[in-house]
Amino acid sequence: MYNFQGKVVWVTGSSTGIGRAIARGFARHGADVIVHYRNSAAEAFSLVQEMENMGRRALLVKGDVSCGQDVEEMVREIQESFGRLDILVNNAGSMIKRARLEEADEELWESVMNTNLKSAFMVTKAVLPMMKAQGRGKIINITSVAVKTGGGPGALIYATAKGALATFTRGLAKELAGDNILVNAVAPGLIRTPFHKPEITPPEMFEDMARNIPLKRAGVPEDVVGAVLFLASDYADYITGQTIDVNGGMVVY
Numbered sequence: 706m707y708n709f710q711g712k713v714v715w716v717t718g719s720s721t722g723i724g725r726a727i728a729r730g731f732a733r734h735g736a737d738v739i740v741h742y743r744n745s746a747a748e749a750f751s752l753v754q755e756m757e758n759m760g761r762r763a764l765l766v767k768g769d770v771s772c773g774q775d776v777e778e779m780v781r782e783i784q785e786s787f788g789r790l791d792i793l794v795n796n797a798g799s800m801i802k803r804a805r806l807e808e809a810d811e812e813l814w815e816s817v818m819n820t821n822l823k824s825a826f827m828v829t830k831a832v833l834p835m836m837k838a839q840g841r842g843k844i845i846n847i848t849s850v851a852v853k854t855g856g857g858p859g860a861l862i863y864a865t866a867k868g869a870l871a872t873f874t875r876g877l878a879k880e881l882a883g884d885n886i887l888v889n890a891v892a893p894g895l896i897r898t899p900f901h902k903p904e905i906t907p908p909e910m911f912e913d914m915a916r917n918i919p920l921k922r923a924g925v926p927e928d929v930v931g932a933v934l935f936l937a938s939d940y941a942d943y944i945t946g947q948t949i950d951v952n953g954g955m956v957v958y
Contacts, residue, residue: 707734707934707935707938708734708735709731709734709735709736709792709937709938710735710736711735712731712735712736712737712791712792713736713737713738713739713783713787713789713790713791713792714728714731714736714737714738714739714790714791714792714793714794714937715738715739715741715783715790715792715793715794715828715832716728716731716738716739716740716741716794716796717741717770717793717794717795717796717797717824717828718741718742718743718770718796718797718798719738719740719741719742719749719752719794719796720740720741720742720745720746720748720749720752721745721748721898721899722896722898722899722900722926723796723847723893723896723898723900723926723929724741724794724796724797724847725748725752725926726925726926726927726929726930727794727796727926727929727930727933728740728752728756729752729755729756729930730927730930730931730933730934731792731934731937732755732756732759732761732763733759734934735761736761736792737761737762737763737764737787738756738761738762738763738764739763739764739765739766739779739783739787739790740752740753740756740763740764740765740766741765741766741767741768741770741779741797742765742766742767743767743768743769743770743797746767749765749767750765753765762786762787764782764783764786764787766779766782766783767779770797770824770827770828771819771820771823771824771827772827773827776827776828776831777831780831780832780835783832783835784835789835789839790832790835790836790842791836791839791841791842791843792842792843792844792845792937793828793829793832793836793842793843793844793845794844794845794846794847794933794937795824795825795828795829795844795845795846795847795870796847797820797821797824798820798821798824798847798866798867798900799817799820799821799900800817800860800863800900800905801813801816801817801820801863802859802904802905803857803858803859803860803905803906804859804862805859805861806861808859809861809862813862814862817862817863817866818862818866818869820866821863821866821867821870822866822867822869822870822873825846825870825873826873829844829877833881833886836884836886837884837886840884840885841884841885841886842884842885842886842887843886843887843889843936843937843941844877844881844886844887844888844889845888845889845890845891845933845936845937846870846871846873846874846888846889846890846891847890847891847892847893847929847933848867848868848870848871848874848890848891848892848948849863849864849867849892849893849894850892850893850894850895850950850952850955850956851863851864851867851868852864852867852868852870852871852892852948853892853950853956853958854955854956857910857914858910867892870890871890871892871948874888874889874890874946874948875946878945878946878947879946882945887936887941887942887944887945888945888946889936889941889944889945889946889947889948889949890947890948890949891929891932891933891936891948891949891951892948892949892950892951892952893924893928893929893951893952894918894924894950894951894952894953894955894956895911895914895915895918895923895924895952895953895955896923896924896925896926896928896929897911897923897924897925897926898926911923917955918952918953918954918955919953919954919955919957920953920954922953923953924951924952924953928951928953929951932949932951935949936949
């Protein structure tokens with residue numbers, strides 16, 4: 706259905722979870738992929754090996770996507786290796802920890818904002834020269850169902866960051882339309898990934914949330930891939946500034 710032969714894709718936070726599934730999905734449909742990690746080295750290396758076994762080119766980059774110096778270095782590596790970037794998926798993100806507002810401190814606020822919002826700003830700004838030189842590009846931001854629900858228990862700051870990312874998506878879509886760079890988002894719901902490690906989402910909380918989903922299950926990373934591939938494909942060349950919800954019916958309106 707999709708053909709990404711000749712396309713170069715960068716998926717931030719692609720060593721595990723949703724990002725890993727997205728990166729694998731692009732590779733299976735012909736793309737060359739930049740795999741990014743910050744801490745999960747073994748998982749990132751194994752994904753690169755998997756892609757190379759498919760006959761794809763894969764570049765491994767490491768760095769903090771909220772740090773300008775790290776981002777500049779990673780973009781330099783991409784430029785040297787491929788000379789282009791067709792698709793960017795801003796996937797890197799984390800809740801860090803759950804905390805009600807009165808329990809949260811400035812450090813937590815800044816950490817969550819940097820990880821989920823500043824990262825997309827830094828990476829997108831850094832790759833724009835390549836996309837503009839090509840005369841086209843696709844940017845897909847991974848937001849969250851929390852944008853609409855306000856987040857689960859102790860997830861206020863995370864929901865706020867993702868809400869800002871959703872606004873960033875809409876504003877950037879208008880700003881870049883004249884450059885033929887399309888900007889959209891995918892908003893996953895409850896997905897069974899390392900994001901929900903026990904210290905962040907206790908298993909009993911996770912399963913309780915899953916039971917209340919109309920489809921009666923939590924999602925898996927592969928459930929998110931199709932929406933991303935669609936928005937990155939030629940089938941979505943007249944779609945910009947939009948969000949596709951992938952949440953099993955958690956929010957229906």
